[in-house]
Amino acid sequence: MTMVRQTRQRSAVIEVLQTSRDHPDAAQVHTQVREKLPSVSLGTVYRTLDALVRDGVVMTIERTGQATRYDYKRAGEHHHHAVCRACGAIFDVPAAALPQPPAAALPAGFQVTDVHLEFMGVCAGCAEKNRA
Ligand SMILES: [Zn+2]
Numbered sequence: 001m002t003m004v005r006q007t008r009q010r011s012a013v014i015e016v017l018q019t020s021r022d023h024p025d026a027a028q029v030h031t032q033v034r035e036k037l038p039s040v041s042l043g044t045v046y047r048t049l050d051a052l053v054r055d056g057v058v059m060t061i062e063r064t065g066q067a068t069r070y071d072y073k074r075a076g077e078h079h080h081h082a083v084c085r086a087c088g089a090i091f092d093v094p095a096a097a098l099p100q101p102p103a104a105a106l107p108a109g110f111q112v113t114d115v116h117l118e119f120m121g122v123c124a125g126c127a128e129k130n131r132a
């Protein structure tokens with residue numbers, strides 16, 4: 001695999017994640033990347049996503065028994081997630097709307113580099129269905 005191809009795959013994956021706001025899993029990213037680069041394999045998409053996560057460009061939302069979902073880290077737009085246990089929908093929660101975690105609760109001398117909260121629950125649509 002040449003460097004050029006790797007770079008094109010990387011930009012294609014980044015572009016998919018930048019334009020999608022529904023936190024796709026690797027298979028969904030693969031489907032969209034193939035519209036631009038038809039020969040890209042799912043394995044390549046996994047490896048590219050792993051590299052982007054390692055580089056801090058992309059974050060993951062992981063749930064036991066579910067495919068890992070991916071989200072592009074938009075500059076100046078830090079957000080947390082609210083996850084529906086029923087349908088798996090993932091909603092963005094702007095970090096600016098939440099209080100900062102109290103430093104007193106952290107181990108002495110601990111330096112925070114990243115904060116990520118996940119709110120688990122049931123979305124409005126699923127709550128409505130449960131009532132019906
Ligand atoms: Zn739901």
Ligand SMILES: [Zn+2]
Nearest residue numbers: 071079091092
């Ligand atoms: Zn998100």
